Amino acid sequence: MRRSRTIQWEDPAVSAEAVGEHSGLQFLREILAGRLPAAPIAATLGFSLEEAEAGRVVFVLVPGEEHYNPIGSVHGGVYATLLDSAAGCAVQSVLPQGMGYTSIDLALKFLRPVTVDTGKVRAIGTILSKGRRTALAQAELRDSEDRLLAHATSSCMLFPVPSP
Known part of the structure; x- marks a missing residue:
């Protein structure tokens, strides 16, 4: 049995150009409201931003066969992408206008x-510490019964981004 999936996404340059125009939280809320496009990786994997507040974000995904590894469960790279997105965006949510971030590392379990059969999962990212040049965040992957599926920590480098 063959299966197929069609993926559509918007121009990522639109969001990239808008990063410097907003605080990190405003930027995430613009994505949440649909006024800025989400990252193409979200369309590729089928996850979406569900909540954004200062220091905390939530992404959701309903796992499908397209996420599977060859042994019949969701590939670890999908977990890693969700957790990296949640941890990084938790950092983004506390940045002032004109600042951006990039992941330095990601450690996950x-x-x-x-x-x-797991159903919808939530990747919940929270900030642990923010300095002038780096930030530390964590993310938890949880199922609908709030069971912990995976955990990650991420260090992020902070840097100025150009304003238009």
Whole structure:
């Protein structure tokens, strides 16, 4: 049985150009409201931003077969992408206008398998510490019964971004 999936995304340059126009939280809320396009990786994997507040963000995904590894469960790279996105955007949510971030590292632990039977999962990112040049965040992947599926920590480098 063959399966197929069609993916559409918007021009990522639109959001990239808008980063310097907003505080980090305003930027995320513009994406949440649909006024700025989400990252193309969100369309590729099928996840979306569901909540954004200062120091905390939530991404959601309903796992499908397209996320599977060859042994019949969601690939660790999908976990990693969700957790990296949540941790990084938690950092983004506390940045002032004119500042951006990039991940320096990501350390994660897989605790439970995820399959299509798991249902919707939430990647919850929170900031732990923010300095002038770096920030530390964590992210948890949880199922609908609030069981912890995976955990990650991420260090991020902070830097100025150009304003238009």
